[in-house]
Amino acid sequence: MADPVPERKPEPEPEGGPAAETAGEGRIQVEPGVADDFNDSDSLYSWSDDSSSTQSLYSAITRHVYDNGRRYHSYRQGAYWGPNDEIAQENLDLYHHVFTMMLGGRLYLAPIQPDSQRVLDLGTGTGIWAMDFADDHPSASVIATDLSPIQPSLVPPNLEFQIDDFCEQWTFSPLASFDFIHARCIYGCVADYPALYSEVLAHLKPGAWFEHAEISVVPRCDDGSLAGTSLERWGPLALEAGVKFGKSFGIAEDVEDLMTAAGFVNIKKHVFPWPIGPWPRDRDLKSIGGYNRLGWQQGLEGWALYLFTKYLGWSIEEVQVLLAQIRRELNNPSIHSYQNVPC
Template sequence: METTKDSSIRDQDDGEASALSKVDADLKTQSEALDSPLASHVCENDRRYQGFRPGAYWGPNDQEAADNLNLYHRIFSLSYRGRLCLAPIPKAPERVLDLGTGTGIWALDFAAEHPSATVVGTDISPVNIDPVPANVTFKQDDFCEDWGSSHENYDFIHARCLYGSIPNYPALYEKVLKGLKPGGWFEQAEISVIAISDDGSLKGTHMDKWGSLALEIGEKTGKSFAIAEELIPQIQKAGFVDVRSHTFNWPVGEWPEEERLKELGRQNRIGWEKGLDSWANLLFPKVLGDLRNPKIHAYQHMTVCYGRKPLEPAP
């Protein structure tokens, strides 16, 4: 198993610049993806949540949440240098599945880059985009439940930011393996909820306490927020082969001197600020002060891991 760590973000190449331009153009359109007049919803604390499987997912699905998901789509694009995935998928995949598609922006971008592919995006919240490209389908479904006849259908299955929403990762990975064609790839990217610093500037701050609180919540609910740290061994244990991983350092705030990292940190800080309102209203004001303190040099790990389904069944 190969693991790499990227502590810096290289300059954009032409492909990245093109991809980011496309992301920017899509942001407004895709931010409306979860605004369904037909879907049932639950409203709590002035936020809207999905009503398809009440309590199955911790985050809201209102306009503010959609905007934040699209912001992180851009941050992932920056980290990947314009690419939509890191797995060595075939140049012309035929069937692709996006688990937890959110606003659907990744599925739409992937379908645009791979016109040969039929892309299915599934989420517990409805995705309502009009018009939808001919090679994209969105389904409201709980992918932790039975997948029915979706066996050996997909060349590539993609997932990211599932933290805190999966009760049983081994069971999910078993479904993923069954859903892949022999030799097909699975890729999952997860952001660590634990902020860290190399110079001790984070120690004792409210942001420092946030990570352990999130992990404790995951333990109590039975839906781990530690999947970023557990991702590699879980995917290996599930039976994937040729497993690779890459870990990126995402600054929180504009403290880095290098302009690329400063921009990534600025966007990540905004993501934290917008997300905290849905994560924990009680702690929001205190952590918000830490996010804007330039003396705190915090960052978090984002790990992406991918593996291939064996060509032959395990003996």
């Protein structure tokens, strides 16, 4: 966790002060009704302000594109690597459950005040975290943003979903107005973390908190059982794909240093191990490992298809062979792999 530095003369660091918790090769098909050139963000400002143009804009934002049999967002097409179809949404919700298990039923670690009034969730995905938070904090006004319009319409009255790119310049007003900003699993989303963290700092109240939780994409083990496996290959390949995509997948390893450089203070970093498979003896870790293995089995294709075919030059067949090998290894109880999860 770390405090944002307020825009005023430096003062001695207060106890419990402002803080931030770190914690295809196939042809892209556009769903009917979506303009092929909509990925040009400047087009947002060139349309006339009439009902026809408004409806066209709404349709373009709320529809989707297809590639290699998976569905992706159309608004700022290509800015995010992951699919947004039903399989991907189920995977996101599964990992929300794993995070909640990891935190002992809690939604966050930051010591925010129970009467926090304004809260922002970056990259909300299906919106499940924001909905749970809004339910638990009925006095708070919660805003949750994402590139994909996949959130439900029936939500708590104190929650608003916005289709927006949090990597662009923020338009929230006024500055220094949020009591809590939350980000989780935004690996591969951000090209410029200093710019993102600058926006976070500018929009947090003095004394407010930022919590950033990530999952390392690099499987590890402590007994050598990962050596020579396809699962071991996954980490370096994912990191390479992120470099070529221009948005790092190594944020789990870098988040504390980046927060420090951005000017956050009182940083508190907690690192949790997530087994990949139910191999540990510890009951809680065994349960987390079982769900995490399911998440891998369910999510692998969506994690790899777009990045490996577009940025590593792999064929779809090569990707599927690698994924099949990893899926077999996920069921091998002699491989004792895990991931680090900073929060």
